[in-house]
Amino acid sequence: MTTSRSYANPYAAGTALGLLLLLSFVVAGRGLGASGAFAWIAARIASTNPYFERYLAADGWLVAEIAGVIAGGFLSAALAGRLRRGVERGPRLGVRARLACAFGGGAAMGIGAALARGCTSGLALSGGALLSVGSWAFMLAAFAVGFALAPAMRWAWR
Amino acid sequence: MALMFALAVGIAFGFILERAGLGTAPKLAGQFYLADFTVMKVMFTAIVVAMTGAFWLARLGVIDLEGLAVPETFLLPQLAGGAIFGAGFLIAGLCPGTSCVAAASGRGDGLAVMAGMFAGILGAGLAFSPFFTTTAFGAWTVPQLLHVPYAAVAGAIVLAFAVAVRKPILIAVALVTALGGSPYRMHTVEPRELAAWIVEKKPGLQIVDARTAAEFALVRIPRSENRPGDGAITVRAAGHDYVLRGGIEAWTNEVVKTQHPTPTTIYFAPLRRHGC
Numbered sequence: 001m002t003t004s005r006s007y008a009n010p011y012a013a014g015t016a017l018g019l020l021l022l023l024s025f026v027v028a029g030r031g032l033g034a035s036g037a038f039a040w041i042a043a044r045i046a047s048t049n050p051y052f053e054r055y056l057a058a059d060g061w062l063v064a065e066i067a068g069v070i071a072g073g074f075l076s077a078a079l080a081g082r083l084r085r086g087v088e089r090g091p092r093l094g095v096r097a098r099l100a101c102a103f104g105g106g107a108a109m110g111i112g113a114a115l116a117r118g119c120t121s122g123l124a125l126s127g128g129a130l131l132s133v134g135s136w137a138f139m140l141a142a143f144a145v146g147f148a149l150a151p152a153m154r155w156a157w158r
Numbered sequence: 159m160a161l162m163f164a165l166a167v168g169i170a171f172g173f174i175l176e177r178a179g180l181g182t183a184p185k186l187a188g189q190f191y192l193a194d195f196t197v198m199k200v201m202f203t204a205i206v207v208a209m210t211g212a213f214w215l216a217r218l219g220v221i222d223l224e225g226l227a228v229p230e231t232f233l234l235p236q237l238a239g240g241a242i243f244g245a246g247f248l249i250a251g252l253c254p255g256t257s258c259v260a261a262a263s264g265r266g267d268g269l270a271v272m273a274g275m276f277a278g279i280l281g282a283g284l285a286f287s288p289f290f291t292t293t294a295f296g297a298w299t300v301p302q303l304l305h306v307p308y309a310a311v312a313g314a315i316v317l318a319f320a321v322a323v324r325k326p327i328l329i330a331v332a333l334v335t336a337l338g339g340s341p342y343r344m345h346t347v348e349p350r351e352l353a354a355w356i357v358e359k360k361p362g363l364q365i366v367d368a369r370t371a372a373e374f375a376l377v378r379i380p381r382s383e384n385r386p387g388d389g390a391i392t393v394r395a396a397g398h399d400y401v402l403r404g405g406i407e408a409w410t411n412e413v414v415k416t417q418h419p420t421p422t423t424i425y426f427a428p429l430r431r432h433g434c
Contacts, residue, residue, distance in 0.1 A: 007177065013174050013178035017171070017174050018207025019207060019208075020170050022211040024167050026215065029226055031227070034255035035275065038272075038279045042280040046283060046284055050286055051282075051286040060161055064164035064168065065168035065171070068168020068170075069175070072170060072171060073173070073175060073258060075169070076172065076177050077264070082263055083263055085266070088184055088251075088267055089183070095266075101250065102183075102251070102267040102270035103273055104246075105247070105249030105250025105274065107246070107274040107275070108242055108278060109243050109253065110280075111242050112246055113243060114239070114279050114282035114283055114290075115236070115238055115282065115290060117235075117239075118229055120253040120255060121255040124201070127229035129205045129208035129209040130228045131301060132229045132231060132297070132298065133231045133233070133295065133302075134229055134230065137237050138243070141239075141241045143244060145240070145241045146248045149244075150190035150191060150248060157191065
């Protein structure tokens with residue numbers, strides 16, 4: 001492995017992220033998001049219904065933003081020497097099993113995000129900062145279930 | 159132009175997530191085994207910074223808090239969705255935003271999470287049922303839920319953060335914020351609208367008349383209380399503050415003396431007879 005920079009202090013990263021979110025609020029009146037971009041694309045290939053309608057009507061903001069996230073993540077990883085092909089997994093999990101878990105877990109998050117109309121970025125983070133009841137309910141439910149099921153998923157991670 | 163800004167915000171977002179190490183699944187999953195609290199540290203710090211910043215910018219009149227997009231609350235779908243999401247987060251080890259960062263830095267598992275996310279959203283979207291829209295509360299905030307001032311909730315969250323990270327200086331920020339007053343701009347309410355609120359007994363309706371006691375004794379709005387001060391008539395309803403447009407004159411002209419019988423004026427007709 002080549003030398004790679006160590007990770008940033010989480011409080012410094014959190015402060016930077018908070019200021020970025022604030023800038024987005026001030027300039028655009030809206031926060032960050034991630035799952036919305038997936039819904040935006042899905043809405044363009046699925047037959048429309050009340051769920052997809054709002055994403056069909058939405059502008060390209062979400063997709064432009066998530067394209068930026070991919071570019072920014074690539075840029076940071078490249079500058080820090082962390083650009084590496086591979087599959088990251090727990091010590092006892094094979095590559096195939098890990099990819100299956102990643103896809104399955106991703107699908108569950110997709111279902112959850114569709115029901116909740118948002119994910120960790122748009123609903124929990126951005127809505128949490130604006131004290132939305134739904135955002136805090138989502139956040140508490142997600143972390144509670146994550147912690148409650150963690151012992152059952154130990155084989156995958158520890 | 160807006161899309162360029164969205165792209166720039168996204169680049170910074172992705173950059174920060176990667177810098178913090180949030181593009182690597184075992185690190186994220188570590189939170190559920192109490193081994194790595196990076197996710198919570200980053201997230202809670204960001205929420206506190208953005209929340210406090212938005213509060214003070216609104217309080218100082220730089221931004222209009224009501225102009226910001228507060229995610230709508232659909233309580234049951236969001237609790238259920240949160241639970242399913244939490245299970246998925248544990249299994250995948252990445253969340254939607256961080257999976258994009260993982261994929262961008264070359265991780266195949268990040269790409270698999272993105273593919274799963276897309277399949278899940280597409281499937282759930284196609285399976286749309288009325289449950290998705292149950293328990294809809296609109297843009298509902300925690301201060302409205304608890305019936306306490308916005309500043310108090312913001313201050314309490316900063317205080318919890320100060321205790322969690324053991325930073326005494328932040329206790330001062332929490333206190334100043336808690337006593338910071340309302341971040342909402344004063345909105346005006348039309349006399350007729352206020353009359354309708356009085357008739358329908360709008361929840362939490364409070365009318366404060368800051369004219370002199372003598373003026374108040376002469377003409378008064380039903381259910382209002384007199385607190386002599388700057389002469390304005392302010393209304394508090396459903397957690398928002400309003401100023402009665404045109405004051406008592408507009409009220410007298412548009413509600414009490416109006417010649418057009420409406421449900422409102424019919425209701426207030428007996429008051430007119432008593433010289434109010």
